Amino acid sequence: MAKRAFNLPNMLTYARIIAVPLVVLCFFLEGHLKSSDFARWSALIIFLLASVTDYLDGYLARAWQQTSNIGKMLDPIADKLLVATCLLLLAADTDRHAGIAGWSLWAAIIILCREILVSGLREYLAALKVSVPVTQLAKWKTAIQMVAIAFLLAGPAGDKIFPLTTQTGLVLLWIAALVTLYTGYDYFRAGLKHIMDE
Numbered sequence: 001m002a003k004r005a006f007n008l009p010n011m012l013t014y015a016r017i018i019a020v021p022l023v024v025l026c027f028f029l030e031g032h033l034k035s036s037d038f039a040r041w042s043a044l045i046i047f048l049l050a051s052v053t054d055y056l057d058g059y060l061a062r063a064w065q066q067t068s069n070i071g072k073m074l075d076p077i078a079d080k081l082l083v084a085t086c087l088l089l090l091a092a093d094t095d096r097h098a099g100i101a102g103w104s105l106w107a108a109i110i111i112l113c114r115e116i117l118v119s120g121l122r123e124y125l126a127a128l129k130v131s132v133p134v135t136q137l138a139k140w141k142t143a144i145q146m147v148a149i150a151f152l153l154a155g156p157a158g159d160k161i162f163p164l165t166t167q168t169g170l171v172l173l174w175i176a177a178l179v180t181l182y183t184g185y186d187y188f189r190a191g192l193k194h195i196m197d198e
Contacts, residue, residue, distance in 0.1 A: 009061035010071045012053040016078040019050035020085050027089050035093050040157035043089075047153055050082055051146050079142070080115050086149045087112060100152065104170050107177035111145065114184040121191045135186065141179040148172035 026043035027035055035043075057075060061067045087108045093099040100108050125131070151158065151169030158165030 007061075007064075007066045007068070009057040009064070009066050010068060010074070012057040012060070013071060013074050013078050016050045016053045016057075016082060017074070019046050020081050022046050023050075023082075023085060024089065027093065033089075033092060035099075035155065037157035037160075040153060040155055043086075044150060044153040044158075047082070047086065047150060051150070054079060054146075076119070080119070083145060083149065084112055084115070086153065090149075090152050090155075099155065100170075100173070104173060107170075107173045110177040111173075111180050114180045118184060118187050121187060125191055135183060137179065137186070138183045141176060141183050144172055144179060145176040148176050 023043045023046050026039045026046065027033055029036070029039050029042075054075075057071070061071055087100065090099040091101070091105060091108055094101060148169050151165055151172060155166050155169070162168075
């Protein structure tokens with residue numbers, strides 16, 4: 001069991017969890033919430049590295065036949081921790097008016113609510129020994145979401161290189177939110193059949 005817990009795919013998942021407080025730390029380098037250009041680029045690099053581990057851990061676990069229960073449990077948790085933390089940081093960072101604010105907050109709320117609701121549904125269905133497979137569209141949703149957050153983390157620092165960095169991130173965030181609504185409904189429709197049978 002210990003050998004499975006510390007195989008490379010699981011270590012990559014642990015690294016993604018460790019990345020969460022590191023991203024937060026980038027925004028608090030000056031002792032309070034402040035996103036300097038250095039903080040933004042640092043947070044972006046950590047986020048990108050963490051996002052790569054999201055792909056690698058699953059791929060390696062399947063390729064090397066090193067799937068484990070702890071990996072199956074922690075992988076989606078690590079993803080949700082990373083996404084939720086970044087969205088909250090971007091919403092809280094009003095210092096340079098380049099985070100998630102105004103109507104864009106609704107996109108972040110939709111994404112967070114869906115993640116919580118689907119997690120609750122999965123937990124309930126797991127008790128019924130029913131698995132809910134991840135759809136291809138849900139994988140695309142995750143990819144769009146990650147790209148949106150990457151653009152928003154770069155934010156005003158990125159705008160100096162590519163003037164539409166922040167705007168691109170916000171547009172992608174809304175696209176991710178809309179896809180999130182559809183995939184969330186899709187999961188509930190699938191899960192509702194089993195709930196009604198009970």
